[in-house]
Amino acid sequence: xxxxxxxxxxxxxxxxxxxxxxxxxxxxxxxxxxxxxxxxxxxxxxxxxxxxxxxxxxxxxxxxxxxxxxxxxxxxxxxxxxxxxxxxxxxxxxxxxxxxxxxxxxxxxxxxxxxxxxxxxxxxxxxxxxxxxxxxxxxxxxxxxxxxxxxxxxxxxxxxxxxxxxxxxxxxxxxxxxxxxxxxxxxxxxxxxxxxxxxxxxxxxxxxxxxxxxxxxxxxxxxxxxxxx
Amino acid sequence: xxxxxxxxxxxxxxxxxxxxxxxxxxxxxxxxxxxxxxxxxxxxxxxxxxxxxxxxxxxxxxxxxxxxxxxxxxxxxxxxxxxxxxxxxxxxxxxxxxxxxxxxxxxxxxxxxxxxxxxxxxxxxxxxxxxxxxxxxxxxxxxxxxxxxxxxxxxxxxxxxxxxxxxxxxxxxxxxxxxxxxxxxxxxxxxxxxxxxxxxxxxxxxxxxxxxxxx
Numbered sequence: 001x002x003x004x005x006x007x008x009x010x011x012x013x014x015x016x017x018x019x020x021x022x023x024x025x026x027x028x029x030x031x032x033x034x035x036x037x038x039x040x041x042x043x044x045x046x047x048x049x050x051x052x053x054x055x056x057x058x059x060x061x062x063x064x065x066x067x068x069x070x071x072x073x074x075x076x077x078x079x080x081x082x083x084x085x086x087x088x089x090x091x092x093x094x095x096x097x098x099x100x101x102x103x104x105x106x107x108x109x110x111x112x113x114x115x116x117x118x119x120x121x122x123x124x125x126x127x128x129x130x131x132x133x134x135x136x137x138x139x140x141x142x143x144x145x146x147x148x149x150x151x152x153x154x155x156x157x158x159x160x161x162x163x164x165x166x167x168x169x170x171x172x173x174x175x176x177x178x179x180x181x182x183x184x185x186x187x188x189x190x191x192x193x194x195x196x197x198x199x200x201x202x203x204x205x206x207x208x209x210x211x212x213x214x215x216x217x218x219x220x221x222x223x224x225x226x227x228x229x
Numbered sequence: 230x231x232x233x234x235x236x237x238x239x240x241x242x243x244x245x246x247x248x249x250x251x252x253x254x255x256x257x258x259x260x261x262x263x264x265x266x267x268x269x270x271x272x273x274x275x276x277x278x279x280x281x282x283x284x285x286x287x288x289x290x291x292x293x294x295x296x297x298x299x300x301x302x303x304x305x306x307x308x309x310x311x312x313x314x315x316x317x318x319x320x321x322x323x324x325x326x327x328x329x330x331x332x333x334x335x336x337x338x339x340x341x342x343x344x345x346x347x348x349x350x351x352x353x354x355x356x357x358x359x360x361x362x363x364x365x366x367x368x369x370x371x372x373x374x375x376x377x378x379x380x381x382x383x384x385x386x387x388x389x390x391x392x393x394x395x396x397x398x399x400x401x402x403x404x405x406x407x408x409x410x411x412x413x414x415x416x417x418x419x420x421x422x423x424x425x426x427x428x429x430x431x432x433x434x435x436x437x438x439x440x441x442x443x444x
Contacts, residue, residue, distance in 0.1 A: 035360070061245075069242045080249035084256045091263035094271065155361075186361040 013135025020143030026110040031194035040148025048137025055133035155189035157182025279341035285313035303327035328415035363408035
């Protein structure tokens with residue numbers, strides 16, 4: 001099996017095969033914790049870290065794990081890594097842990113992790129698995145941050161509220177109030193707002209894709225040789 | 230599939246189980262102290278917003294009592310009472326009762342009552358009320374919860390210890406009456422508990438030297 005290039009791994013994770021927008025994996029934590037930007041960022045970083053670490057581990061052990069036991073071994077690896085991250089957050093990011101609470105241990109059940117372990121990391125070198133983890137996790141993180149930011153702006157009229165939970169007391173002043181005396185738009189913060197917001201972002205991605213494709217076709221017609229590589 | 234193959238496969242699985250468990254156990258052991266210290270620091274911060282540290286000189290987190298009164302404190306479990314003293318004299322007691330009838334389950338409270346029976350303050354420590362409506366009981370979202378300070382069972386009188394909709398003096402929220410009603414009721418019951426058990430709540434004073442051990 002030929003190894004894919006780093007560029008194509010990055011493109012896959014961040015855009016064309018984005019876990020949040022295309023594969024629609026790990027929706028439960030994505031929808032539940034994206035009610036503001038800081039929560040989204042916190043869960044996104046934790047997921048990215050867990051995904052990257054599990055990808056590298058799975059890739060490193062791919063030679064000794066036999067096919068019959070690969071799934072239990074992957075689950076063990078993922079569960080151990082996520083538990084370590086959870087304990088670390090509990091110890092060093094206490095306030096954020098209190099907010100994200102249940103969703104950190106739930107990263108274990110995020111299909112992204114087992115999905116990438118099975119579909120990618122168990123077949124490729126550790127370097128490529130590392131990049132795949134970073135890019136897939138990064139794509140997931142981006143969706144969380146954009147959706148969290150969107151819901152926070154529409155729902156509360158602020159950005160970066162509660163930043164001190166992640167970045168310490170110095171970040172207390174980072175909160176941006178976009179609208180004075182904003183009365184709030186409850187729907188955006190409640191669960192339905194997450195579905196509507198994600199739907200809008202997916203729609204936007206499809207529009208951009210359609211546009212890019214149309215442009216690409218023009219290019220192909222003009223220079224048929226370029227497309228062959 | 231031969232026996233050798235099965236045994237090796239099982240051993241590989243066992244190896245990963247041991248490695249994974251070992252890693253988790255090691256991390257647990259090395260973070261345990263920090264996590265416990267975090268929880269204590271957080272609790273002490275919460276308690277100090279209600280009873281500032283210059284009002285007492287004992288080890289607040291260690292001078293505790295477990296009391297059980299399902300009817301007045303809202304839970305079958307023992308409720309912790311933190312007792313603040315200065316020079317051995319009772320200053321305030323902080324109870325951690327539960328309002329069991331919130332809109333979505335239990336609302337956990339800290340109710341600080343001065344030795345004279347007035348409220349030093351009330352805070353919500355955990356709840357699952359509707360964001361944007363019921364969560365105005367959080368001190369971070371509105372000043373509603375701050376208005377309990379200074380109240381007592383005599384102010385307002387028994388009949389008016391309720392939200393305005395029920396003929397009392399406390400505001401409800403637009404679109405949310407159940408949540409503030411539950412909190413008001415729980416605070417009132419905590420006050421009644423304190424009034425009935427004032428002596429035993431402060432009983433069993435620790436020697437004043439205990440303060441030296443507090444960090």
